[in-house]
Amino acid sequence: RKEVEQDPGPFNVPEGATVAFNCTYSNSASQSFFWYRQDCRKEPKLLMSVYSSGNEDGRFTAQLNRASQYISLLIRDSKLSDSATYLCVVNTDSWGKLQFGAGTQVVVTP
Amino acid sequence: DGGITQSPKYLFRKEGQNVTLSCEQNLNHDAMYWYRQDPGQGLRLIYYSQIVNDFQKGDIAEGYSVSREKKESFPLTVTSAQKNPTAFYLCASSIVGSGRTYNEQFFGPGTRLTVL
Numbered sequence: 001r002k003e004v005e006q007d008p009g010p011f012n013v014p015e016g017a018t019v020a021f022n023c024t025y026s027n028s029a030s031q032s033f034f035w036y037r038q039d040c041r042k043e044p045k046l047l048m049s050v051y052s053s054g055n056e057d058g059r060f061t062a063q064l065n066r067a068s069q070y071i072s073l074l075i076r077d078s079k080l081s082d083s084a085t086y087l088c089v090v091n092t093d094s095w096g097k098l099q100f101g102a103g104t105q106v107v108v109t110p
Numbered sequence: 111d112g113g114i115t116q117s118p119k120y121l122f123r124k125e126g127q128n129v130t131l132s133c134e135q136n137l138n139h140d141a142m143y144w145y146r147q148d149p150g151q152g153l154r155l156i157y158y159s160q161i162v163n164d165f166q167k168g169d170i171a172e173g174y175s176v177s178r179e180k181k182e183s184f185p186l187t188v189t190s191a192q193k194n195p196t197a198f199y200l201c202a203s204s205i206v207g208s209g210r211t212y213n214e215q216f217f218g219p220g221t222r223l224t225v226l
Binding site for chain 1: 145150151152153155158168198200213214215216217218219220222
């Protein structure tokens with residue numbers, strides 16, 4: 001079983017709609033969780049950290065469910081510029097080693 | 111302008127050659143990392159370093175070597191022993207955290223290596 005699993009998609013979303021997707025992780029001791037965004041042939045860029053109580057950054061909302069070991073990302077009012085691959089990232093030890101999911105592709109259409 | 115730079119952006123190598131990929135950061139981060147990304151796969155850790163003159167193997171270190179002589183620099187050498195080196199190579203850096211510290215990693219623009 002992979003340490004971090006994501007639905008690869010693609011999630012095809014009409015502009016202005018809401019899209020949500022999850023990521024599951026296997027290490028129950030994980031403490032840090034992140035969502036990164038990666039555009040085609042570019043480097044990953046930090047979108048947001050995920051806090052225990054859930055957090056929001058503009059149109060993006062992240063949730064953590066420790067009991068079921070998953071994190072989620074919700075994008076409201078989708079823009080064409082939100083088209084990208086979203087990487088779920090989980091730390092696996094205290095110094096900072098991260099495990100990356102393979103990503104969920106989101107395609108926002110006009 | 112603080113950030114991470116990688117060079118070259120594209121690199122072509124003949125089989126049997128060693129090549130070195132450059133990574134420099136001016137973020138004053140202690141930790142640096144090298145990852146490899148293949149199409150449709152997540153990033154895989156090659157090597158990491160938490161402090162100057164010290165580094166550890168990641169999940170796929172075979173066929174690669176690194177050095178960390180300066181805090182700002184963490185070059186990666188892809189040796190001829192690496193059987194399938196064609197990939198997108200990403201360098202990252204972070205502050206070194208512990209416990210619950212959210213030690214986000216920040217990436218350079220990457221180097222695309224193709225073996226001819």
